[in-house]
Every structure is written in structure tokens, then in C-alpha cells.
Amino acid sequence: MAHPKRKTSKSRKNKRRSHHGLSDIPLTECANCGALHRRHHVCMECGYYRGRQVIQPSN
Known part of the structure; x- marks a missing residue:
């Protein structure tokens, strides 16, 4: 092996790891209620995904 x-x-190791940071989560506006939600995820405000209600909102 x-x-x-x-x-x-330490500096060489940290230079290599400089690209390992977390990035911002891209958010999209819900077409039904206008709330922000993650892309390709159900809107937790209204329960809609791609024009259909798939879950009942908890509030």
C-alpha cells in the first residue's frame, strides 16, 4: 500500500478542502400559494407539488 x-x-490540507463548504439551498416560489420551498419538493405551506395536492398541510 x-x-x-x-x-x-495544515495549510496544504486546508487549501485542498477549500471547496468543501456548504452552499445555499436554491429556493423556488410555489405556484399555488407563493411561499418559498425547495425545488422538486412538496410545498409545506399548502401541500401542493406540480399542481396537485399530495399532502394535507399541518397548519
């Missing part, structure tokens, strides 16, 4: 010849420094 391969073994590192030298210890990887």
Missing part, C-alpha cells in the same frame, strides 16, 4: 513520504501540512 502507498504511504505518504512527508506529513501533509
Whole structure:
């Protein structure tokens, strides 16, 4: 098995991990009620997904 010849420094390790941060979740406006929801997910305000009511809203 391969073994590192030298210890990887903290700065080199952190430079490699610079792209591992979390990004913002893209939100879309619901066509039925106008609330913001995640794309390709059921709107939790009205219970609609792609023009149909699939769940009963809890409020």
C-alpha cells in the first residue's frame, strides 16, 4: 500500500478542502400559494407539488 513520504501540512490540507463548504439551498416560489420551498419538493405551506395536492398541510 502507498504511504505518504512527508506529513501533509495544515495549510496544504486546508487549501485542498477549500471547496468543501456548504452552499445555499436554491429556493423556488410555489405556484399555488407563493411561499418559498425547495425545488422538486412538496410545498409545506399548502401541500401542493406540480399542481396537485399530495399532502394535507399541518397548519
